[in-house]
Amino acid sequence: MKNIVTSPLANLWGVMLLGIVFLAATAHAATEAPVRVKDLGKLQGWRENALVGYGVVTGLAGTGDAPTNRSTKQALANVFSQFNMTIAPEQVQSRNVAVVMVTAALPTFAREGDTVDVTVTSAGDARSLVGGTLLLTPLKAPNGRIYALAQGPLSVGGYRYDANGNVVQKNHPTVGAIPAGATVEVGTDANMVDARQNITFVLSEPDYTTANRVANAINAQLGAALAEARDASGIQINIPEAQRGHAVRFFSRVENVTVEPDRRAKVVINERTGTVVTGGDVRLAKVAISHGDLKISIVTDHTASQPMFVGYGYNPGVRTAIVTNSRVDVEERNSPAFVAATNNTVADLVQALAQMKTNTRDIISILRAVKAAGALHAELVVQ
Template structure:
């Protein structure tokens, strides 16, 4: 894999932006008049155009107050376009057909880095009539494609004061970090890089700072075989098992039985005769008769050969028509027995 896919240079990062605004043009699916924040936001917007409208006179359901989020890339110039996401903060039913009015997007330093405006694409709907509701996806969440305009340029500083670049791995691993440093030293020059820990690799920058971008792109294009730890990921809700093809299993014998318990209940009613003559307090009696049946199926036995992998074992169990739930239970039992040489991650 390329180093560009394994990690990043410290200092090159995305920046989060957030703001709030108003979506207008909704067909009666916006915030209700009892939403005071929406009425105050509308009054503040009108005041910017020399219109004085009291909050109690704003009763329209064609507007909705939204929060706006966006991601600013590591390098951005004035005029660059970015996508923005809008989410309803009030009781609006849908943002479909609405338009976001110009709103500032700020960073953690409270500086306005972008302005957002444009039509909102929802990708869903919500219709309600006479208590019948039809909804698709989440109509209170939308996106304004290329709706943000960068107003303040951003530059990422890669070089440090000590004259070294810092390469950070996405998945920390000591062997992978050592391989990265070795590959850089082999391709650039001996002594150029050294691994500090399982996540960080220090790279000496060239003397000509003007060639820093070409130097970084050359390093990111280098290929390294990353080392991976053996893991088996199990999702018990969906019955999904994911593992590496080379995850090893020691010789083990599996004996997995199947016991089924079923309960059948039959209800019968005792109807008294001459109910009208007997008077009040006389009613039918419902009696339930339960039948409990226990069935023990044939025992399934699977043998693993020496140096077996999880993929071979799962494939063999699937050919034997073993359910995914049983496969999960078998893998957990093998791990408990110490025969599965991998970490089990249960989601």
């Protein structure tokens, strides 16, 4: 009986090549399909506002905070005081209650009566929030003003049950959510226009070439010199006097302007999944690649040692023994893989290596070496 173990660094020519998801653009950056301006960024002032609150979850089946938790006692006593019930915190004894932190994000444009999702997290030593209900909780912004009120039953995507020292748990039962659980009490309205009747469009990925193209596209498609690129991320746009009473209509026209963005050469490698992704037409300089192969095998033989005269009563202590013999075999190929890349793309290189049955780990190592040699004209990102 033989067991063969191969080193993970070996090039397994007899095993199916690990899958590589290789996504490459076949056209040059200049022939990229036009995209809308709104897909490249957003107007300055478009942002969400963080809200946070401190509340109490009730209705837990003995999985709440411990009776010795002073913050829970005080919080529950405060709740009772709102209903003209005076109870000292020391008299509160319950494991069906938990103190929690409540968070939400207020949209850029919110009206009174709108609802937003909230996230509830345990702030004490509760074991689980399953089955709990959040009591009315005010949500405040960093300026201390209350903008929303949250309340409702929790939706927890997990559980925890324990008995006699045995614990069964799935996901995080101390975190829950309430879809549309907060009602906006104070609306918000973002101011996109400055004192000079200008708006600023901000690119998600700053790039001087793309910013210049966006400004030129807006001027060409709107028929006036309205836009100017101020830096790599900001394009200042002046609102025409005739459009200032119809700002929404003008914003819509700007968002739907089409432009051909410039793509920065980038190669992304994910070692965990064996994925190689390249953006744009990433090319290679003249480079020669030689990659050897080393195979290490550990062979184990199991044999039975059968002594003479077993069973005849001459020596009751004599037994059959299993003897294990192992040996290490190292095999190195004399003809290493050789690839000559002359003004090719990364896609061409990966396809050539795949045809030579090079595994994923070796392809990633080769791309790193090519980058170190200065032949890969792109940013190499390893995840």
